[in-house]
Structures are given as structure tokens and as C-alpha cells.
């Protein structure tokens with residue numbers, strides 16, 4: 366058996382996304398032929414102490430892949446393992462951050478890695494039940510996941526008394542029904558309970574009061590799917606250093622980056638943390654049509670935009686992107702060429718946040734509406750000069766004043782687009798206001814004629 | 815109001831959750847009901863609430879919160895075009911325009927023969943295959959005018 370972790374031709378890794386040469390990689394057979402379920406079996410047969418697994422994850426420097434980058438090893442240690450009563454592990458497959466398309470591929474191509482990661486999580490945290498929350502539009506990924514779970518049950522990899530260890534683990538899928546906000550972990554729990562997906566106040570955190578009020582740990586699809594390979598450690602069982610050494614200080618291992626927009630070869634690239642952005646761009650075939658790079662949103666629509674010269678000096682890891690003015694987020698790299706109209710892009714993003722605000726907090730509900738209406742006005746040539754200050758004012762009033770981070774996510778793009786591309790906004794406004802009186806006169810005479 | 819098959823499916827969904835947490839199956843039950851009837855009328859929502867044993871107001875709340883539930887009749891086929899950033903950068907405006915022309919309807923409208931409802935949607939997490947759209951349950955990526963025509967011709 367091999368541990369196929371690196372494809373020398375594509376220069377991509379296969380921790381979460383299987384090597385493309387593997388036929389029907391989503392089947393149990395293919396997964397097991399490539400080392401799958403070895404980690405779960407060994408952990409259960411040897412009754413590996415849960416603290417050892419947590420320590421391996423901590424050493425590995427794996428950081429949460431859902432956007433915030435919180436280390437799963439630490440999150441898992443917060444669960445009151447010994448507490449009486451039901452506990453839950455929940456996977457977040459609600460993938461909806463614009464630019465992000467990695468979890469869909471993990472579900473379609475490698476569902477067993479997710480199942481194995483969740484089962485190991487259940488063992489570590491003393492949770493005998495897990496739910497995978499899959500966004501409602503993901504019908505094909507949902508069917509793949511269901512089929513994989515059926516295989517796993519039949520093979521004794523899910524269910525009761527796994528490997529005679531006395532550990533039971535049942536896994537269920539829960540389909541969403543269209544709401545970006547359900548990706549926020551407490552909104553997701555509300556939705557799992559069959560309610561509107563509105564985020565809860567924190568604290569209490571899910572580890573104390575989660576699904577049905579029980580201790581619960583929520584991780585992203587990619588986070589769970591990374592766990593089996595980290596424990597296998599390419600043959601050095603439980604050596605967290607293996608994964609850690611693939612990455613950089615503060616960010617271990619490899620991660621899937623979804624590259625979209627103006628490149629020749631959009632796609633998911635699983636590469637080392639800390640890879641220079643310029644290398645990733647090259648892997649994706651460079652900017653399309655021989656054009657020049659203008660800007661990049663490196664982590665999904667919620668992180669600040671970076672001008673070309675800043676991003677070309679940055680590496681794909683938490684510290685470097687932060688130092689250059691942005692963030693890893695969900696690893697969703699949106700490439701924009703020199704022809705891109707930044708006003709139009711920001712207008713579209715602000716429409717998204719306005720649409721998806723759950724409406725609970727006044728600053729977010731009202732503020733996102735304001736942002737969109739002002740940006741729409743500017744983009745359609747009806748902006749007035751004080752609009753830019755109003756935009757920043759509204760964005761600043763949302764930031765940090767809401768129950769969940771959607772409010773911040775709506776504010777950050779506005780601040781960063783105006784910081785770097787203010788002249789483009791001014792150009793659209795000057796055009797309009799510079800000629801306001803004349804234009805309206807013309808229009809009125811034209812209407813009257 | 816629901817077939818035996820649908821009711822069996824709902825029972826299966828209920829079995830995923832603790833016996834005293836039946837409301838967790840509400841979302842699935844509404845989806846199953848919508849799959850059978852095409853959309854969720856008020857009586858249908860109330861019926862589903864009865865099956866799940868929650869007050870009708872809970873079911874209305876959920877049905878109106880999530881965008882995939884249809885509270886008005888829709889066409890036999892639903893086309894959902896993503897116009898979010900990655901798709902926009904790769905030509906979703908042209909996709910929408912082409913669909914408008916071919917179908918003779920705008921976003922949010924249904925063809926007169928009831929064959930197609932056209933919707934604009936937010937990112938469907940297929941950004942590396944932009945521009946893309948979802949037709950009923952299936953994703954279609956890297957759309958071109960030709961591929962859109964073929965997809966439209968295949969609809970019944």
C-alpha cells in the first residue's frame with residue numbers, strides 16, 4: 366500500500382484531494398488501497414489515548430480550514446470528553462463563501478477521508494454521533510457522501526463496536542436549503558435543529574452548549590479530511606512533525622487553494638502552506654489571455670483585496686498574507702486581470718452580503734442594504750461625492766458591532782477596495798456629478814421633446 | 815397530500831435525529847414535499863408541519879427563510895445561474911443574456927408554457943468551473959452559448 370501524498374508532475378499533494386490518476390477515488394476500495402481507514406483501525410485497536418491524538422494534531426500545526434484558522438487540535442481539547450450524556454461532532458459542508466469550491470470536491474472525490482476524520486474525531490472527543498451539514502444545492506456530493514457512508518457501514522467502519530473497541534459511531538447527513546449564513550457554526554446548529562439559520566450569541570460556545578444544547582465540535586470538511594493522513598504521517602505513525610514540516614511556522618502542512626477568475630487553468634490546487642503566490646499563479650496557467658494581473662482576493666469574498674504588487678510578494682500562509690494586508694480565509698484565490706471594473710466587483714459583493722444577512726442585528730441588516738444601494742448608485746453613474754465617505758462610515762459602523770462575522774465580512778471588502786482603488790470609484794462619481802446639472806437638463810429636455 | 819414514497823422518505827429523515835427532536839427533519843420534509851408538488855403551498859406547509867408535529871408557524875418560518883423553497887408555483891425545470899464574483903469575472907452576464915434571449919424571460923420569471931423558471935443565485939461553490947448554472951439537481955460548468963443551447967434542448 367502506498368500513501369500517495371505527492372504528485373511529482375502536477376506538483377500538488379493528495380492529503381484531501383485524491384491523485385487524479387486514481388479511478389473512482391470516492392469508492393471504499395480506492396480509498397483503502399491508498400491507505401484509507403488505517404488510522405481509524407489502528408487508533409481503535411490500540412486504544413490510542415485521546416490526548417496523544419490531540420498532541421499529534423497540535424504538533425502538526427493543522428489550522429482550521431473553514432476560514433478562521435483555529436487549530437483543530439486545540440478545539441478538540443475543549444470538549445468535555447468525560448461529561449455524561451450525548452456529545453456530537455458536526456462537519457461543516459455548507460461551503461458558500463464566494464470563490465470557494467474545495468469542500469465540494471472533497472465530498473465528491475474523497476468522501477471516505479471525511480468519514481474517517483469524523484470517526485476519529487468522535488473517538489477523541491467521546492462523541493458517538495456525527496452530522497455532516499451539506500448545503501442544499503450539493504445533490505451530487507450528497508449522494509456520493511451517502512453512498513460512501515453506506516459502504517462504510519457495511520464494512521464495519523461506522524456503527525456499533527467498531528473493531529471490537531466498544532466505540533460506537535453513527536454518522537448522518539443533513540441537507541441545507543439555501544442560506545449562506547448557515548455556514549456560520551451556530552447558525553448551522555440552529556438549522557440542524559430545524560430552525561431558521563440565525564447565529565446564536567457566543568458564549569456559550571458549542572463545546573459547552575451545541576447541538577440540542579449538548580457539547581459539540583464543529584469543523585470544516587477539509588479540516589476533518591486532513592486528519593487521517595496527519596496520523597498516518599507517511600509511514601511515521603502519529604508523527605505530527607511530518608505534516609508540520611510540509612508547511613511553515615504557524616501553518617503546518619498542505620492546503621487546498623481554489624483558484625478562480627481570470628486565470629488559464631482555474632482549479633483546486635493542494636499545495637504547501639507558504640508557497641509563494643507567484644508559484645500558485647503559475648500552476649494555474651498565469652493570468653488568462655496574456656493580460657496583466659490587477660488584483661487578487663486571496664481567501665474568499667470576505668477577506669481584503671490585494672493589489673498585484675502586494676500579492677506578488679506574498680506567500681500563501683496566515684502570517685505572510687496578513688503582513689501584506691489580507692488573510693488566508695478559506696483559501697479561495699480570486700484572480701482579477703487589468704480589465705476588471707473594481708466598482709462593479711464591489712457592488713456585486715455588497716449585494717451578496719445584503720442578500721445573505723439573516724437580519725438579526727440592526728447594523729448588519731440596515732448597513733448591508735445601505736452599502737449595496739450606495740454602490741449600485743455609484744456604479745450606475747448616479748453617485749455623489751460624499752458617497753465614498755458615507756460608504757466607509759457605514760462599513761465602520763457595522764464592523765465589530767454584530768452577533769456574527771458576516772457583518773465584518775461585509776465591511777472589510779468595502780474598506781479595502783476603497784483603500785486601493787478609490788480613484789476608480791471617484792472616476793465614476795466625477796463623471797456623474799461633474800456634469801450633473803447639464804446632464805439632467807439634457808435629460809429633461811429630451812423627455813419633454 | 816403526500817405519496818407513500820414521500821412519507822417513507824420523511825420517516826427515514828426522522829430516524830436520523832433523537833426521537834424528541836423531530837423538528838430537525840422539518841427541512842428535509844419540506845424538500846421532499848416540494849419535490850413531489852413542485853412548490854410549497856400554504857396547505858402543503860401545514861400538512862408537513864402536521865407530519866413533523868410542529869406548529870405550522872415553525873414550518874412557515876423555515877419555508878420562508880431558505881432560498882431553495884418555492885412559495886409560488888415554478889416551471890417544470892429550474893435554472894439557477896450563479897452571478898457571483900468568480901462567475902461574473904468569467905462571463906455570467908453573457909450567460910444570463912443568452913438565457914434571456916433563448917427563453918424569452920428575465921431573471922425570476924417562468925416561461926409561458928411552464929417549462930422553465932430562471933433564477934439568479936449566489937455562489938454555488940463551483941467557482942473553478944465558472945461560469946456555471948444549476949439545472950434542477952445538476953451542475954453545468956464552463957458554460958458557452960453552445961453548451962447552454964444543448965442543455966436547453968435536452969429539457970422536457
Ligand SMILES: Cc1cc2nc3c(=O)[nH]c(=O)nc-3n(C[C@H](O)[C@H](O)[C@H](O)COP(=O)(O)O)c2cc1C
Nearest residue numbers: 429430431457459460461548549550584585588770
Ligand atoms: C458568515 C459566515 C459563513 C461561514 N461559512 C462557512 C462555510 O461555508 N464553511 C465552513 O467550514 N465554515 C464557515 N464559516 C466558519 C464557521 O463558523 C466555523 O468557524 C468553521 O466551520 C469551523 O471549522 P474549522 O475550525 O475546521 O475551520 C463561516 C463563518 C461565517 C461568519
Ligand code: SF4
Nearest residue numbers: 723725726729767769
Ligand atoms: S451579523 Fe448579520 S448575519 Fe450575522 S447574526 Fe447579525 S444580522 Fe445575522
Ligand code: FES
Nearest residue numbers: 896901937940941
Ligand atoms: S462564484 Fe459562481 S460558483 Fe462560485
